[in-house]
Amino acid sequence: MNRSLTQPTNLALGLVLILLIALPFFAPNYYVQFASKAMLMGMLALSLNLVVGFGGLVSLCHAAFFGLAGYMLGFQSPESAGASLWLSLPVALLVVAAVAAVIGTLSLRTRGIYFIMVTLAFGEMLFYFFHDTKIGGGSDGLYIYFKPEIALFGQTLIDLDNSRSFYLLVLASLVMTAGLIRGLVNSPFGHALQAARDNERRALSLGFPVFRLRLMAFILSAMIAGLAGYFSAAQFGFVAPQMLGWHLSATVLVMVVLGGMSSILGPIVGAFALIGLEEVLKSAFEHWKLIKGLIIIALVFALPGGLQQLTRLVLPKSEGPHTGKDSDNQPVEADHAANLGSLSDPMTGLIQPPMTSANAKGLQHV
Amino acid sequence: MSEIMLSAKGLQRRFGGLKAVSDVSLDIFQNEIHAVIGPNGAGKSTLINLLSGDIPVSGGKVLLGARDITDLAPNTRAMAGVGRSYQKTTIFMDSTVFENVRLAAQAHSGHALRMLGHVRNDTAANASTQAAISETGLTERSGTIARFMSHGEQRQLEIAMVLATNPRVILLDEPLAGMGQAEALRMIALIRALKQGRGVLLVEHDMDAVFALADRLTVMADGQVIASGSPDHVRNHPAVRTAYLGEHEVAA
Numbered sequence: 001m002n003r004s005l006t007q008p009t010n011l012a013l014g015l016v017l018i019l020l021i022a023l024p025f026f027a028p029n030y031y032v033q034f035a036s037k038a039m040l041m042g043m044l045a046l047s048l049n050l051v052v053g054f055g056g057l058v059s060l061c062h063a064a065f066f067g068l069a070g071y072m073l074g075f076q077s078p079e080s081a082g083a084s085l086w087l088s089l090p091v092a093l094l095v096v097a098a099v100a101a102v103i104g105t106l107s108l109r110t111r112g113i114y115f116i117m118v119t120l121a122f123g124e125m126l127f128y129f130f131h132d133t134k135i136g137g138g139s140d141g142l143y144i145y146f147k148p149e150i151a152l153f154g155q156t157l158i159d160l161d162n163s164r165s166f167y168l169l170v171l172a173s174l175v176m177t178a179g180l181i182r183g184l185v186n187s188p189f190g191h192a193l194q195a196a197r198d199n200e201r202r203a204l205s206l207g208f209p210v211f212r213l214r215l216m217a218f219i220l221s222a223m224i225a226g227l228a229g230y231f232s233a234a235q236f237g238f239v240a241p242q243m244l245g246w247h248l249s250a251t252v253l254v255m256v257v258l259g260g261m262s263s264i265l266g267p268i269v270g271a272f273a274l275i276g277l278e279e280v281l282k283s284a285f286e287h288w289k290l291i292k293g294l295i296i297i298a299l300v301f302a303l304p305g306g307l308q309q310l311t312r313l314v315l316p317k318s319e320g321p322h323t324g325k326d327s328d329n330q331p332v333e334a335d336h337a338a339n340l341g342s343l344s345d346p347m348t349g350l351i352q353p354p355m356t357s358a359n360a361k362g363l364q365h366v
Numbered sequence: 367m368s369e370i371m372l373s374a375k376g377l378q379r380r381f382g383g384l385k386a387v388s389d390v391s392l393d394i395f396q397n398e399i400h401a402v403i404g405p406n407g408a409g410k411s412t413l414i415n416l417l418s419g420d421i422p423v424s425g426g427k428v429l430l431g432a433r434d435i436t437d438l439a440p441n442t443r444a445m446a447g448v449g450r451s452y453q454k455t456t457i458f459m460d461s462t463v464f465e466n467v468r469l470a471a472q473a474h475s476g477h478a479l480r481m482l483g484h485v486r487n488d489t490a491a492n493a494s495t496q497a498a499i500s501e502t503g504l505t506e507r508s509g510t511i512a513r514f515m516s517h518g519e520q521r522q523l524e525i526a527m528v529l530a531t532n533p534r535v536i537l538l539d540e541p542l543a544g545m546g547q548a549e550a551l552r553m554i555a556l557i558r559a560l561k562q563g564r565g566v567l568l569v570e571h572d573m574d575a576v577f578a579l580a581d582r583l584t585v586m587a588d589g590q591v592i593a594s595g596s597p598d599h600v601r602n603h604p605a606v607r608t609a610y611l612g613e614h615e616v617a618a
Contacts, residue, residue, distance in 0.1 A: 183481070183482070184481055186484050186485060187480060187481050187482060187483060187484065187485060188472050188475075188477060188478060188479060188480045188481075188483075188485045188488060188491075189479045189480060189481040190481075190485070191469060191472065191485045192469070192472065192473070192478060192479055195458065195469050198458055199456055199458065201420065201440075201452075201456070202452075202456040202457075202458075203441075204420075204439070204440045204441045204444070205418060205420065205440050205441070205444055205449075205450055205452075206441075206444060206469065206470045206473045206527065206531055207441050207444035207445045207473035207474060207478070207531055208441055208473050208478060208479075209441050209478075209479075210441065212479075213479060216479070
């Protein structure tokens, strides 16, 4: 890897990160909390994109994993104190993983539109489970009176009641999650997942256990959605069945597509854009939902590869093939050129393989 | 006589009322190319799909060596040593030659689904990738995106991917389809080299190629075997001459 800080995309990413770290130290509290919420939606979108963008599996039940983890925090929180994060978070994620394993095992036997339908049905089942039973307070939901505690030997390490600390913890989690997804996409696992997306039959005849591969991706993705849901419940101190509903699943899917599902960071951009757009329109117009719809339609027409396409317009091209937002996800092509000393086709620099590079779809649309 | 690598015993496949393959038995021997010919709709591609596991059998058995693999999924058969190419080129068009072949090698490198570490750092897979690429004569094209290669080279790449899975048996479904003369000659030389240490099943319409390559020949029509044996035996078989070969002989 010969990536350097001088590469414009890395530089831009670094600047954005510094800005995000600095934000709670100068922005009013309202915006700090707003940004925390946006980042958690970004994390949820990131998780969904692992299966949608890289697995080719459009899941409509990710909100259920998000909400389920929130409820798990609610169940583990005593009325007079906060739950220990060290215990409650792993429990929440394990429950989500178990539920995802069951849903995935059944739904991954279907393909295409049927997979969407089956995941939708499972998501709604979980929604009605919490909506129609008294387990989680029914349709009223459940209050979480105290935020989870992060303590070591009785000493509080991070006070989540402080919105600045909460923000920074969420930011760190988001950065780690993005790093995890990037690592996965470039790992043998990620390549196999993308090969199965591009040609399932071929992936099978090469020897890849496609079903197991997709199930693993589905469970992992659900756990990341759960992480976002856990923090979301902690932030608002409240969980309700709406957290699990298909409405949120669909909204997150819009974030993914809006941001660009062939890139790693695109979904985060999509989440920020959609939530930011709502916030601005809400304060300015009465019929803001109508205007939001029109803007989304316009964006889809103008940028079929998602908002991450915009980065290509802003950032200058550096040497070698360039992927918009995520410079680290550069195609292996460049490395081969270096390793093997042969890059005979001048076109190859322009087209990036989707198996290794995230943004090829976006490029093809241009 | 050399070892039997793969054998079909009374294979059957029905699609609704249609018997696409009925009671087909054949053996693929080590160091031999066993060609299967027959008119369109004879069931040749279905036979390959039954051997590779792409579609399940309605009856009969598939044996890999002594092992019954009839009930194994295609990916498990691939791991056991059955490699195949498709009639329609199925490579990953937006990836380089190296990436395509490495993907195949990765499936057999022992940690196909490892989540840690970059895929580039799998030295075992990289080594077998290089070997498969050089065996198919694509070393010069290693860094080229598959989409930008000629049809012939894409077919070569498909063979390289099969080789990288370290197969004991290779099933080739019309590897010469759509090739020009020069490309076809190169592919024939490549296929001839494939049988070394392995067993090869070749389904092909190009009769010149079939008679240049085949050590053993099976003729199918309407889902059944109508003749099987050495190329000379089959060439002079009366049923074959009337059913199939006649016009080709004249044309050739």
